Amino acid sequence: MSQDDILQKVRKIVSEQLSVEETEVAPESSFANDLGADSLDTVELVMALEEEFDIEIPDEAAEGIGTVQAAVDYIKQKVAV
Template structure:
């Protein structure tokens, strides 16, 4: 867990530069996203999730794809 206040978390906030995450934190974040949303995030995609907004957009995109595949 990161020791940050809620107001520091914005869509533009960089996990590493703004929120103080290290490489282990980012791996744990990706694993948490995978668990929470039942996703498989490939390493090459995980490396692109550098900001809160990029992570949100990626998860929403993947959930939409999963929903499409079910229909």
């Protein structure tokens, strides 16, 4: 899966989970600061990403995923393994 494929999927999921337009979801967007996610939204978002990419994101890793790009980077190294 290419970086771009991952980005498109992540943008779609983020848009659905946080009820924001996909066009508002940029790689540099911060979930909390730009897209209005609170702590519960973040947990739900991580769960949705886990399901979509069939991976596990441990809590410690999830805490470090604050932006769309950070999510893409994390998923990329997970699915590449």
